[in-house]
Structures are given as structure tokens and as C-alpha cells.
Amino acid sequence: MNFDPRLTNRSFTSVGTRPIRPDGIDKVTGRARYGADFNMAGQLVGRVLRSPHAHAVIRGIDTAKAEALPGVKAVITAADLPDLTNGDGALYDILDNCIARKKALYDGHAVAAVAAIDARTARQALKLIEVDYEVLPHVTDVDEAFQHGAPLINEAIFTEGLEEKPVKPSNVHKRTQYGHGDIHKGFSEADFVIERSFRTEQTHQGYIEPHACVASVSSDGMAELWVCTQGPFVYRQHCAQLLGMEASKLRVTSSEIGGGFGGKTHVWAEPVALALSRKAGRPVKLVMTRDEVFRASGPTSATSIDIKIGARKDGTITAAEATLRYSCGPYAGMWAEVGAMTAFACYRLDNVRTVGFEVLVNRPKTAAYRAPSAPMAAFAVESTIDELAGKVGMDAVDFRIKNAAQEGTRASYGPVYGPIGIGPTLEAVKNHPHMQAPLKKNQGRGMACGFWFNFGGQTCVDLNIGMDGSVSLAVGTVDVGGSRASLSLVAAEELGIDYAQVKAIVADTSSLGYNDMTDGSRGTFSSSMATISAARNAIKVLRERAAQMWDIPADDVVWEKGHALAKGEKYGNLSPLSLKEIAAQSGTTGGPIAGHSELVADGAGVSFATHICDIEVDPETGATRVLRYTVVQDAGKAVHPTYVEGQYQGGAAQGIGWALNEEYIYGKDGRLQNAGFLDYRIPVCSDLPMIDTQILEIPNPNHPYGIRGVGETSIVPPLAAIANAVSNAVGVRMTHIPMSPPRILAALEASTSAQKSESIFGKHDA
Amino acid sequence: MVAVTLWGSLAAVAGGKNQVDIEAKDIRELFRKLAEQYPAFEPFIDRGIAVAIDGTIYRDTWSKKLPEGAEIFLLPRLAGG
Amino acid sequence: MAGVAVSTTINGDHVEYLCQPDETLLEVLRDRLGLTGAKEGCGTGDCGACSVIVDNRLVCSCLVLGAEAEGRQVETIEGMAHGDRLHPLQQKFLEHAALQCGICTPGFLIAAKDLLAKNPDPTEEEIRFGLAGNLCRCTGYDKIVRAVQDAASVMRG
């Protein structure tokens, strides 16, 4: 790669404008095709049989009756997806999650699947499959699973990361530790120490589009998969490995995607659909119901976190400690580890230690959800920080500014920061009019900071210039929220042409080289880098072609504002050639003109945000309303500011839902009790106010345009910001997310009985 | 020679040392030499290690140069959502 | 099961189909008639992604039987634009970037059209409550509400 990704000083013509997205018309007219909107000739309907038990040995599965039902074309079990993972533990877990092998590990775990001529027949066939279960004791609560003596989920799990290998297996897969300095010394220097425990419940990404795919395996071993995914290349790799196919024989086309947020980074039913198609010899369409989406895909960790932070009277934090227990579902994960890395990342700490425990439970396999693991840790830390600021007698914002990480600070997860944006977001919040607005009775204001790493990754782009001078840009990162518009803007910028001249599409896995998935806020960061590189390569060709047309050396041709210019006095009579003019001649100057780029986009740069919110609590019902919400976040450079705002607003809204309502509720029987949008309540339009945004632009030094990822960080602060606001309103520290009405009422009751003499809402009486 | 700082779990595998000195010009050479000197690192390298160079995290650019005097910090390779 | 013969009007066109007695209108639209603009987000009436208008009433097509469309006027997202002229709501959704992934968009457009037909000058609160039956997970609703406000003012002229 001889592409220089470093930031260059430049002014922008296209980048920073707000044109209409290229895929817009299709989406407002109903023409856009999502996962379930595609059909193939002769297609069958696939359905999955799921375990009703949270934990059970599968002694046997009798499929004979189902197979005998007219209209049933294939029935599969784990035997039809043999273990080809070759010792790759993570892939084995994915396989086992797709279809249970020896044990059903959670309510909703797939155990068998059918393909039939229609949905009714498929449903009937599921009822005819007989599974002989031996029900085992289960555990769904993270703290209970952590205890010795809890029902054991996997006998092969011996806690890693301990000084000595434990003699007995447990549900704790791994212990990890981060930090530096000496926390004992630090705490001994503190004048105030706050210690608290927090809990957050499990949530789901809640994308409105259920997982859906159409799989078609031909008898010659070629296969196609149409699927809603954040990563068609990763799906191809996983499916090909699990089915024992060559990757190049499986063509994966990503449909329009109806939301993913991390939940579509992982195969669930796709290998099952392919296995059904292989067995039936016909295409199979498999669409999850909403109930299946909740029971068997997605969710985040449920967590239990202990925090201890100490500060001197002058407001300097002297030490900070966190112990984080995150549920992983029934498989190993690194969720607590990420929590441990991100927990204190906003602060300048001499003495800090975080310890993470990955805890197995009988719940669905934990999947990434927008800045995975960070929101829960931020909730616990930022709540404690707020409380400590109060103890010290400092304003919550000033206390954070005093202790904020800056360039040269050793991050709590290890390295020393380069230039970072936490300080500017805090300053912006301090000066934001929102902070000065008056509050009424029963209202409270809270603020909180959030951190996320952001990632880059393998990326590949083709930029083809048509004979008419129009440009088609094929990218391999799925467009989850307007990246085709942003990338077209970047291509237009670099080539010096009009946005309307560029059309971006998302290519399938057979038309473009490998791309990592759209995760880690990398879509626009990485693909814009590859687009710039591809455009620069195309410009080199354009200059050569212009040189040919003029019959002068290519070195004498420069590219400016979409035109080739011959530089030097001697060419005074040559008028500039536009991209269009050069393209029109391309047939006789060497053929099609294109620029390609394959690169690893790295150096995404860490991201910070600070949020402010006002809420009102109804003391009668415990219900909370968000009255006003402000997001301040660094975007590096906002390519399409409207879509950047959209990412900020969307993340904040998801965080609000998490903070106030959303949670997985399991019964004593280990079954999920609220697997639907009626009982798992995500925010609706009338629950929310407008969400104000302020985009800061502190250029990323590792990107030619200074772009940073913006997709994830916005979900990190809301849990804490709202918890702080509620705590300020009710005068009680809220330690359990979501702060549903019953929890708030309980907290209110506890506080009234504790401080009978004082009005709870006294301090805000207007 | 660059001083490479290890994160907790990796330090445990390196016999409790949280810093090792390695003669390496880029990330690729660093991983190769780490694997030679500490065979127990190999599963970690397979699972994925990210390298922070002066605070910027690199996950896949193994050709990245390790400048003299830079702060080199190893972290587990993470993914996002 | 014997099919039910249904004769109805969809987006102004006369349409006839056979469907099972337990088949929903959403299934008929999507699987029999190829009108996949209405989406299934839940199948239980909780998300509004399947919204259509039947005889001037906004309904979740996942809760209506295909057989119930007999003799009625059904409006779906596919009939919202006139030829290549977008409805003002569609135009404003584009201009305001009121969609990210876009899966909720057909449902929101239909629901907003119904809302504005009944209340051409809604307040923000009326818009928020009027659209509370439609879930969007991407946008936080801010830009959707603004797009509807803007479209309403354009439509009032």
C-alpha cells in the first residue's frame, strides 16, 4: 500500500454538504429490497424448532414423522451440520449456537429445522419433530451464575487468567485485568471514597427487520445467499467453513439492511438455511419471527459492576477501581474485558485497576450492540463520578474537566493518548445553554461522558469511470445508515466532480475483494479511506490518458477541480480536459478507466462524547419522561452532517430506551417472558423529545480528511446521563438499569423512609 | 530495540513481566520475535493482538513501523457493533 | 384448506386473488402480490412496519386477514407517489434524512399520510402521538417529526 493516509490540510467542496442519498427514492417508495423481500423460483419456506428449556441434554431427535408429512422437503438436525471447525473454539460456538449439538443451552436455542412448500406445512412439521430432552438445572442471572455451586453450563470451562488453573470448572470463563499505579496507595491519599454496586439488565439491539435470508445450494456445489447482514464477507467465510465449501463458491449478496447495531455481525440461521437447501435441493427462504429474534439472536450482556473511586478535597481523583461481571450467554466471550478496558477511559488516573469476569448463563449468546460493553461500564463509573463530585462539593462538569484525560495521559486500558476529544466535549457542554436552563419541581438534569475505541479494518473499493464520465463506486462495507451518500461525497471531493456524477453501490462477495464488516464505527472511516485511495489511482490514469490525448509527458499533467491541466508555459494553448472529456476518449486511449484500492484502514482514533439530559419523574407512578436531550460528540470531519446527527440521535434514543425501559425478563423456569415489542418496550415517538446535537470537528490525524467513526459512541453516555438526572430529581442514587417505574418507586420509598423530615424534591422547588 | 508493554493477561503468560524489550522494525517482526521468545503468546497472536503505537491502535497493519522511542502497547484485538 | 376468492382495489387498481382463510393481508400483499413495500417487523401489531390504509383507516396489515380486503380500497406505499412525482411526505423524508436503514419508512409514510389527512396542521405533540404506533430504532424520531412538520406545511400550501 503506497497510499498515505495522513491528514492533509484542505478545504472541502462536497464533503460537509447534505445531499439526498442515492438509495433514498427506493426506500421511500417501498422498492428497496431487504432480507425478506427477495424470492427465488421453487423456493421453500424454512422454519426452526427451538428449545423450550433453558438447559437440557438432547438425548435424541426423531424426525421421521415430520419427514413423512406431505410437502416437507428437508428436515435437519446438528447431524446435518457436522463439526468442521477444526479446533477453532469461537467458530465451534457459532456452530453450536446455530444448531444445538449435545445440549440446548437457552430458551430458544435451535435444535432442528425444516424446509417445506409453505409456511403452514413447515409449522406443522415442526410440531411433528420429537425431541427427547433431559432437563437440567439452569441459571440465567449473572450474579447467581458467578457463585460456586451454580448449575454448571459447560464442564470444559476452567477460569482463565487466574494465577493458578482452577481445579474445578465453573461458569466464569475468564478473568482479565487492566490498570496501572498502586490503587491502595491512591485510596489512602483520598479524602473521599465512594463505593457502589450497579446492575444493568440485558437488552436487545431491537432492529426492526428480523433476520432473513434466501439460501440456494446447487448440486454442483455452487451456492448463493441473499441476506441482511453487516458483513457479507464474514458471513461467507463462516458459512463456507461450517458447510465445508470453498468461499469462492458461495456468493453472498447483502440486501438492504433494516438495522443491525452489532446484531447482524454474526451468523444465526444462515448456515441452517444453506444446510436445508443443500438437503432439499431447492432454494430456502428463512425469516425469523420477532419472538425468535428476541429469544435467539442479539442480546447484550447483563452486568453486575462494583465501583470504587477516591478523590482529594481539591477534586483530584487519586484512585479508581472496578470489578465487572458480564454475562456472555452460554459461550465464552470477551465482553467484561471490553467493559474493563473502557470503564475509566475518560479520566486521567495515576492509580487504576479494572477486573473483568466473563460469566456463562443460560441466555442467548451475547452479541455486539453499538460500542459493545461500554455503556454499562460508563453507567457505573459516571454515576459514581457524579456522586463523588457532590461529596467533594464540585460541579459535576468541572469535576470531570479537572480529571479528564488529555494528550499524554496514560489511558486506563494501557497506552498513552495522542490528541483526544474528551476535553473539548466537556467544555462545549459547560458552555451549552442547556446547562443553564431552569428546572421545575420533580425535574432533574444529568450529564455523562462516554468513550469508544472505533476501528478500521480490511477494505476494498472499485471506482469505475464510465464513457459518459459518470462514476460508479462499488464498496464492500454494508450501508447501515447513509454511507453510500457519504462515500459518493468523498469520491466527488477527491475527483473534483459533482456529487450527482457518482453512484455508490454495495457489491456482493463475488464482485469485490474481502471486506471486514460494518462494525466498530468503521464503515465511513474505512471505506472513505479506500475511496480516496481508489480515486487517487483513477486520477493517475486520467492524467496519463490526458497526456496521451495531448501527446505530452504524463508528468506534465496535473489534476485540479475535476480537470487535467498541462502545467508549464509551453502548453499555454492546451485548454483543460474534463473528466468527462477524458472518459469519452477512453476506448482509444487504453480502455476503461478505473481506480481500485485494497487496504487496511487502521488508526481510527478513539472517540468521546458528552451528553446532557433533563428528565421529569412522576412521583405517583415512578414514570420518567425525557424533557430535553443534548449530544456533543467529535466526528473528526462530518462528511454528511445530517447523517452524523442521525447517528448521534439514534444512539441517544437507544440509550434512553436501555436506561428507562428495556430489559429481558426471565421467569423461574428460565424462559424469556417478554419476547415481543409489546412487552419489550423500545422508545416510541411520543416517548422522546427532539434530540439536539453538536458536532465537534477535531480532525483525525490518521485519515486524509480527518474523518472519525461516529456510529457507536453516542450510546455510551445515555444510561449514565439519565441515571444522574433521575438521581438528581429524586434525591436517591439509582443503581439498577433500567430505571423502570417500579424501581424508581422503590427507590423513592426507600428514600422517604430514610429521610422523612426532608422533601425529596426540595432542592428543585420552583 | 523497542520496549513493549503487555496487557494483564499477556503479562501473566510472560511470567509476570509487563514489559519486554524486542528488536523489531515493524509489527510483523514484533509478533514473530514475541512468538519465538514466548511460545505461550502464540494462541494470543492467533486470537488477535492489537498494537497501540503512541496511543493509536493498529489491528491489522502488520507492516506498520515501530519508531524508535515510541510507546508500544499490546492489547487484545477487539471488535465493535 | 380451501382458498377464499377476493376481489378488491389496491392503489386504485382492481385486483383479484385467492388466499387461505387464515392468511393475513400482509402475507397476501408480500407473498402473493409481490407488494413487498409493507414490512413485517413483528407480526403482532406492535411495530407499524406493515401499515396500510384500508377504506381510509390506518391498519396494521399483519392484523387484517387477506379475506377482509374483499370489496375495499387498500392503499400501500407502492401507491403513494404519482408516477415519478413523489408525495410531499416522501420528498421531505428524503430531504430531512428521516430514514437511516429505511425499514420503518413505508410504515411511517403511510401512518403520516393518514395523520395529515385527518389533521393537516398537527402540533409536534400530535405528530408524536399520531406516529406512536410505528417503531423506528435508527433515528430517534427527531428527523421524522421534522419531515412530517415540513411536509404538512407544504401540503397546506
Ligand code: FES
Ligand atoms: S408487522 Fe404489523 S405491526 Fe409489526
Ligand code: FES
Ligand atoms: S430508519 Fe431504521 S428503523 Fe427507522
